[in-house]
Amino acid sequence: MSNQQTHERMASVRSGIQRFGSFLSSMVMPNIGAFIAWGLVTALFIETGWTPNATLAELVGPMITYLLPLLIAYTGGHLVYDRRGGVVGAVAAVGVIVAADMPMFLGAMVMGPLGAYLMKKIDQVLQPRTPTGFEMLVNNFSAGILGGLLAALGVYVVAPAVTAIARGLGAGVQFLVDMSLLPLVSIIVEPAKVLFLNNALNHGVLGPLGVARVAEEGKAIEFLIETNPGPGLGILLACMFFGPKISRATAPGAIIIHFFGGIHEIYFPYILAQPKLILAAIGGGMSGLATFMVLDAGLLATPSPGSIIALMAVTPRGDHVAVLAGVAVATVVSFVLASLLLGFGRSERRAEKAEKGAAAAQNTKEATS
Amino acid sequence: MTTIQGSDVKKVVVACDAGMGSSVLLTSQLQRTLKPYGVTVEHAQVDRVPADADVVVCHAGLLDRARGNLPDKVVVGFQMFMGDPAFTRLEQAIKEGETLGG
Numbered sequence: 001m002s003n004q005q006t007h008e009r010m011a012s013v014r015s016g017i018q019r020f021g022s023f024l025s026s027m028v029m030p031n032i033g034a035f036i037a038w039g040l041v042t043a044l045f046i047e048t049g050w051t052p053n054a055t056l057a058e059l060v061g062p063m064i065t066y067l068l069p070l071l072i073a074y075t076g077g078h079l080v081y082d083r084r085g086g087v088v089g090a091v092a093a094v095g096v097i098v099a100a101d102m103p104m105f106l107g108a109m110v111m112g113p114l115g116a117y118l119m120k121k122i123d124q125v126l127q128p129r130t131p132t133g134f135e136m137l138v139n140n141f142s143a144g145i146l147g148g149l150l151a152a153l154g155v156y157v158v159a160p161a162v163t164a165i166a167r168g169l170g171a172g173v174q175f176l177v178d179m180s181l182l183p184l185v186s187i188i189v190e191p192a193k194v195l196f197l198n199n200a201l202n203h204g205v206l207g208p209l210g211v212a213r214v215a216e217e218g219k220a221i222e223f224l225i226e227t228n229p230g231p232g233l234g235i236l237l238a239c240m241f242f243g244p245k246i247s248r249a250t251a252p253g254a255i256i257i258h259f260f261g262g263i264h265e266i267y268f269p270y271i272l273a274q275p276k277l278i279l280a281a282i283g284g285g286m287s288g289l290a291t292f293m294v295l296d297a298g299l300l301a302t303p304s305p306g307s308i309i310a311l312m313a314v315t316p317r318g319d320h321v322a323v324l325a326g327v328a329v330a331t332v333v334s335f336v337l338a339s340l341l342l343g344f345g346r347s348e349r350r351a352e353k354a355e356k357g358a359a360a361a362q363n364t365k366e367a368t369s
Numbered sequence: 370m371t372t373i374q375g376s377d378v379k380k381v382v383v384a385c386d387a388g389m390g391s392s393v394l395l396t397s398q399l400q401r402t403l404k405p406y407g408v409t410v411e412h413a414q415v416d417r418v419p420a421d422a423d424v425v426v427c428h429a430g431l432l433d434r435a436r437g438n439l440p441d442k443v444v445v446g447f448q449m450f451m452g453d454p455a456f457t458r459l460e461q462a463i464k465e466g467e468t469l470g471g
Contacts, residue, residue, distance in 0.1 A: 015434040022386055022416060029387050196430045199387045250451040265391035269449045305390060
């Protein structure tokens with residue numbers, strides 16, 4: 001196989017993964033406002049919250065058990081087959097939600113698009129055969145019957161299966177935490193982020209896992225894995241002091257957008273331009289996670305965007321120091337590693353000098369010839 | 370390779386993975402530079418770019434996806450979110466009515 005072909009295959013694999021991840025995250029991301037509402041209500045009103053209030057704490061359970069999964073199922077269905085798909089998807093998801101004894105995000109992410117897809121297929125068969133004047137009757141009842149059937153099917157078939165998978169994944173993370181191996185996930189997470197799989201990972205995988213843990217334990221470290229702004233901040237700081245000329249100029253603005261605005265994408269190009277910097281991101285991510293783990297830090301909801309402000313807002317009472325410590329450690333480690341990798345600007349100065357030298361040589365050559 | 374005359378560009382769409390983070394940031398930047406030439410700038414998710422876009426701008430890491438989705442549109446890729454020469458070229462092409470390819 002030629003190089004060209006290998007390259008094309010790599011590119012198509014990469015866009016395939018991106019596209020699938022994008023589908024997962026686009027079910028979740030439009031609903032982040034609802035997640036934040038839930039996170040804030042939880043942080044404020046539960047027994048261990050800032051202003052405990054038993055009446056308002058009643059909001060917490062139904063929101064996480066029903067509202068959030070239903071929103072995800074609706075959005076997933078909507079992506080596949082518009083509003084009609086959204087409605088059938090949400091109905092289809094109810095079965096899984098009711099039958100499972102944990103918040104059923106994974107189930108909603110399966111049933112929403114599945115219900116919509118089946119509705120689309122059924123419409124393709126039924127609609128051309130519907131006699132004039134019966135369209136509304138047929139459409140409403142085909143959606144109702146399919147939704148009801150899928151909901152019932154969800155209770156008996158899908159819920160046990162998806163619960164087992166969700167438990168397996170959760171147990172996997174728990175195992176990593178128990179064995180103190182969680183920092184190792186940075187080896188996968190940081191490079192994947194830079195390849196623009198950040199949303200897919202965070203909202204498609206880690207978010208749903210984290211929500212399940214919050215329901216059980218009151219906070220989740222899963223929300224901190226991808227969203228820690230520390231590693232990116234360290235790299236941007238290193239680029240500001242020791243990077244190539246062009247990055248020195250743009251890094252200060254990027255730092256503000258990254259750390260306070262929470263748009264992590266802005267630091268990816270600095271790594272893509274100098275791939276060795278990924279080692280700094282991994283080191284920063286690992287040390288940050290180790291700190292979170294040792295200090296038992298966690299968040300209530302996905303901080304999105306991954307800004308320090310969003311992180312602080314969804315940190316449960318009493319965990320702010322631990323979260324800040326993890327961010328700070330990640331920043332320092334990633335900054336030191338990135339500075340080392342950039343040779344504290346030495347190679348950059350040499351390159352600039354060499355460039356000047358080459359230009360001068362060129363000039364003398366031209367002058368003499 | 371598709372091309373378009375800079376003077377025919379009426380709508381630029383900035384695309385990113387989610388259509389709500391980095392693309393919004395760039396949209397507000399490009400709006401400022403392109404408004405004087407009567408060009409509207411919008412943001413979108415890379416798999417759902419509106420059909421009436423004349424030029425699509427996205428990061429090099431998403432180029433394969435954008436080109437695959439939009440074979441008959443001009444897709445401009447960039448590396449850096451700030452100060453990338455691709456933005457200067459885009460503005461230049463629109464200002465001078467030059468041919469833009471990609």
